[in-house]
Amino acid sequence: MRFGTWYPVSVALRDGTPGIFWIEDPEAPPVFPVTVGMGQTDDMTRASYWRMFTSEYGTQTYFDEHVRGWMNLPRPGHA
Secondary structure (H helix, E strand, C coil): CCCCCCECHHHCCCCCCCEEEEECCCCCCCCCCEEEEEEEECCCCCCEEEEEEECCCEEEEECHHHEEEEEECCCCCCC
16 A cells, blocks of 8 residues: 655544544554544534544544644545
C-alpha cells in the first residue's frame, strides 16, 4: 500500500469521517502506531477526541496530543 501525505491533527476532519491516524502514546503504545479511527465530539461537554479501532482492544480514545498525523482512507482502486 502506498501512503500519501501526513497532515497535522489541527486540520483533521472531526465529523465522524474515518481516516488513518499515526498515534504516539508512551503510556499506552498501540501494537501498530498507524490505525483507523474517526473524530467525535461529546454531546454534553463539546470536547473532541479520536476513537481508534483495534482488533485486540476494540475501540480506544485518544486526544490531539497523541495524534502525530492523519490522512484520508485510500479510495478503492487508488491504493
